[in-house]
Amino acid sequence: MDLNIREFVTDFVEGSDWSEGRLISFHESLEAYQPAADFERAWRLLGQAKLHQIFRSPKAIICLGEATKTAIQVGDKELTRLCDLEYLTNHYALRASDNESSGQGSLDLIAESSPSNQRTEAWLDLIKNAGRHSDAERAALIAKFKRSGDKIGVAHTLFTKLIKNGFLSTDFNLDAPSSVQEYDIEAWLYCRTNDIAPLYFRASANLLYTMSLDKDVDLETVEAFYAHLGFESRHPFIQQLGVWKAVFENLAANYSTRGQMQIAEYWLDKALNHAKQFTSEVEWISVLNEIAHHYARKGDAELTLKWAFEYSDVYVRCATRDVHLAFENRRQAHLIEIATLRETEMLRRTEQLEDNVAQRTEQLEQEIERRRQAEEEAYHIAFHSAVTGLLNRSWMLKHIEQFVAPNQTFAACYIDLNGFKQINDRYSHAAGDQVLKESARRIKSAVAPAHYVIHLAGDEFVVLAPNQTAIQLQVYANQIQRAFQDPVITDSQTISVGLSMGIASGRYCEGSALAFLESKLKQADLAMYSAKGSERQTIVEFNSELANKMRIEQTFLAEFETYLNNHKLEFYCQPQLEIKSGEVIGGELLLRWPHSDIGIIYPDQFIHLIKQREQFDQLVMQSLSILATLQTQHPTLKFSINLTATQLASAEFMNQVIAACATHDIAPERLTFELTESDLMDAESDAVDLMHQAKDRGFSFALDDIGKGHNSLLVFSQFPFDYIKIDRQLAQSAPTSKSAQAVIRGLVATCNSLGINTVIEGVETEEELAFAAGAGIDSVQGFFLSTPLPTGEAFNDFVYHSQQAIKASGQKALIADRHFAH
Template identity: 30%
Template sequence: MYGDTGAAAGRIRHEHLSAVLRLTPMAMVANMGNASLILWSFKDSLTPGLFSWWAVMMTLASLSLLSWFRFRNRSSTKVSCRAIRRSTLHAGVLALAWGCLPVVWFADAGHSQQVAITALFTGMMGAGAFVLGALPLASMAYVAVFAASALWALARAGEPQFIAFALLVLLYAFMVLVGGISYWRKATALILARNEAVRHEQMLAVVLQDFEQRATDALWEIDTEGRLQQPSARLAKLLHTAPDTLRGLSLVPWLEQHTLSGSGDLAQALAKGVPFHNVAVVIEQGGQQCHLALQGKPLFDELGQHSGWRGVVSDRTAIEQAQQLLQRQAHTDSLTQLANRLSLHAAIEQQLRVKPHSGALLLLDLDHFKTINDSLGHSVGDTLLTCVAERLLQHAPPHSLVARLGGDEFAILLHHNDTGADTTEAQALASRLVTALSRPYQIKERRLRVGASVGIALIDGEVTHVDELLVRADIALYDAKAHGRGRAAEYTHALRERTRRRAEVEEGLRQAVRRDELSLHWQPKVDLSTWKITGTEALLRWESPQLGKVSPGEFIPVAEQEGMMDLIGLWALRHACECARNQLKGVRVAVNVSPVQLADPEFVSLVQSVLESTGLPADRLELEITESVFIEDTEAALKQLHALHALGIHVALDDFGTGYSSLSYLCRFPFSTLKIDRSFVQEAMERPEALAVVQHIAQLARSLKMRTVCEGVETPEQLAMVIGAGIDEAQGYLLSAPKPLEFFNSFTEDWNTQQAPLEYLPE
């Protein structure tokens, strides 16, 4: 402390010196009084020396008082080592002044005077050591001087009894020194502890201030009566009121008046008398809701008596708002703001629990939306979906749920009070929606049209699960789309049976190639001018061990939709080429090609590979395509066809006349054959205009150097009509049904070209 120049030591020195100076006035008054008593005890034998001593004592006491007066107005909280040394020197000088008294006058003094000197001298030594206890060096110097002068005086007196007094003085001085040092240590420890407490208090104040300013939390404290104690500005802000209003306010009653919920939970938590956490309270002030979470613990005084509560209140408004936003986003479609699939599932579950015999689900799918989305861009597609959502909301009944399930698929859940009205109301709504959604949409400068197909599934008591209802609606929607789109269909058990059958066909078809269940049947094409069999068409057949014979009209669409057509088509092409190379010499083999196959960029390479592996000349292979191959990507389809034509392969346009733009395709690709659809053959027998169409097709084909084939010739009258119309070839059940290879070969061997068509023509 005496040598440390640090700020902390300076403050400790200031505390010690202040402790001494606080007692200085009383100590100096005692010095002046005791010196005066000594002077009074020598009034009968007063000498100039004693008077001078008294004057010195008065001067030293006065100077000490002056120093005290000056020090008390100092603003500094630190004291230098030099100031402590000056205080030590001052204590030593004062002790020397007192020490002169017994050294000079004790031996020659009278008995009463010696008693006075002894009593006052001993008292001053003890009192001085106590006053200077905070300054250990000053105290030691003071006591040492006093003890030395006392021993000198007793020794100089030369009386035997004073030897005992000297021992007592030594013991007294030692005890005074030990007590002074102990007092100094305790005082220093107390100062250090107090300074540390102040530092912690300041740190805590800073932390609390920062906590109040920066955190979303605030401290609260109430007494045993529930009144708020020292409410902070932050707490007032959280409670949306003024700090002065909160001071002394009963917390729970105030919350009961200003909260939407939670005040009762807080009252119960306080009543239990144990710490609590996350008690939620919702306050509404000024039209705004504030979500708070309180935690607290009971307070106890030094006697263990309950004295109130203290805790933290947290502002959870932002968290609650974020959770509500996430909840809305989780149950809302981000594009259309309709309910999403999750919300629809929850609503259906609720409906099945509450009214399992009432309600309906409408599943909607936009027709040709993909074409608009791909050609005009996703931004236009998104805008169109938003417009569709608005129309659905306009036409949906009140209290129904409109949802977007994803892509261009929507749903409406209807709630009914009368079970008997479910079918009628659902069908009527579906009809209105089909009409409304088919009206044009004005999106910027574009006027767009899309249609909609609707599947209806009733909640009729048989449905017990959400997925079951969705499956039923999906089955109905599939049926609506399969029968021309732009219409509504209601789920029936017959539809379910067809769906089950389709699933069985799909499952069996996946194993058909591997199990060698597929086969080819052959139907001849007959040249009507020479009556020769010039070609044959390979027709795919499937006989399943489980399903029996499955017609191509049933399993080929399934294969195309489920991505199995590439494998099945490649098998059919390879098998047909092998048969043409080995058993069907002299005739051209026609193989149907699916649009799915032609869309494969590797299709031309696959055909070339099959021709090379089977050894079949390219000009003996004819690939039959329909106009549907041009719907998705006309340029890509034409590129594939030109590549096939370059290999020497013949390409026939099947079902000619059923499309809306057949003539444009004829101008852009040199087809070898036009196959007239069987519908024209049938209608030509009844309608003259249909016959005229067939005749014009024959003339058009001849001008384009293409051959014509009429399919579906089943009666002699139809054959006569076909011949009269100028058609080149005929194909149909009148001539031959499709046959397995061995039967086809027998048929061709027995074919008599000399009979011409006479036996097939009507008499």
């Protein structure tokens, strides 16, 4: 039988359609269903229990006990909930008195199978409704629970005696109960001692109820007992409300006189007084609704009106209207008048509520407006430059469809401010920001309204021109150039700003719009760099010559990447010697590309192509691997590798370098990072901080290519270098040029005062070496001493022969006195 027994039984148990046809159909379905597992059998038993209860058969208790036992064993929480007899027996009041043996059998099943952590209120109700057991039977059941360690089961069983026995005598004593009340008090004390909170509250409510029904027990005695319960100090006030509400419901269900009802009102007053102070209105207003309707059913109009209008609750208005109409037929004018007045008051309160709603609506509208403004502000921050206010790269990438459309032309003009880094260094970053703002204003005013002006980063801008060609955009590029004829005036300076611009265009036909955009920007960028390198042109259009150059470079890069990935590049090391001692103190790691067709390709022919690409990062990682071997072979030597300013400014990359050094066991004290002076001119501010962090770990830094015309002193003041390397052109001019000699001696003096070591590169003659020694330079490297050597046997031999020469001379001779040519 294809049947979802869980859904089938749940629908029947929780439904209310118990027509004869449905009962027959349900019975036949259960009879036909053959359960395959314990949980299916438990659900079938629940369905059978429900059928037996509808037909008032005592077999319901047996089926329910079996279903409950199996539900607990298989851990079916939903089935356990539905087995709660509070739900299943309230309407039909099955009593085990109809079949006492069946009730006892069900209790035995529960006692044997129910661990305390899975017990619910269902067990209390099951035991309560299971019948009147003798003391011996109850004692046996308690013994079973105690053996299983089930304190809640013990409390439930004791509680059945409490319910059956009724009220207490007036001379009760909690510390020494009399024989008459001993068994009743035992259940309550057990719940309190074992901290079984739900049953404790229920037992307390029943004790209060039985005491309040006793005509010989005055209210002061009951209140004394309530004080002994200790709710205020031990339990939340919402649970006090539950106790008093239970007392009221028990009394109200049985009252027949106004005097009896006054007792119920007394207890309810106490409950509401606590509830109003310590709980929200939502927690107790439903109680008032129940009270009002209860009095209305009893026909007690005065009490109905009292409770309906004692508190501001629009939901009791229905009960008030019912009473109003009911008593109108009896012509009780005074009650109609009271009801009318109360209804008017209710209307006034309703109007006040509507006013409150209107005020809240206004507040909500204000909040919506505030959030809208916040969203607009967040959008502006995300898609605009914080300095210039122009659209940024993020906006450009997100809104490509606005300027790149299928089968339409597109042009882009890449703009770079010449010498902007020097403007920042010379005048301050605040002045640089003012230059950027004014530049943005001039560019935007010079182009068409349909153009998009994007501030990419730093001093780079791009003009995007949909539906235009390069020739059309050239007109606006000329206007931009004319806009910069006048200098930019800042707060305290007049600054001339030059531009380099590159233009590219094309028609977007197919493929990715993003790829098309990136290709045009790359072309415009290449044209811009061509303009920057030209002495005559400031605007260059991407052309076939640049395209051919671009294709060659792309082919070149693809081949280089293949060699790099296959570890076919070769690393050489050029020795570095101390001038005073002649000792080899280290070496610079250099790259060689052994091309299969061209032969050896030197770094100056390709390194500029990969400096800003991820291949250069990969190259650094491979050089660290080679360096690890060198350090193992020569633990006293100090080696250097080249980095870019971009890498130095990247915390992520520097962390990768540090991690790689740790992996290869490279001592930081034996590693120097070299950076070129020209590269550092465009370095970001983060580079200085990361440089300090690396130095704190033991790494050193060298400034390379000193003397190529850049502002070396400015670089000295910004970056904490350990070495400077004097460029080969300056070194080769020194023997014959007095100005070169003066520059070198000035650099040496400056470095000595700053505690920076000096190295001279590219020494190729004895005269150049002699000058270096006389100028006080610390160390030297160059072809006169040694060419770059393959890392391995060649470099090892050089170090060995150098050491042997020093030993043979018997002293540490000046390096100027001899050399090792290779």
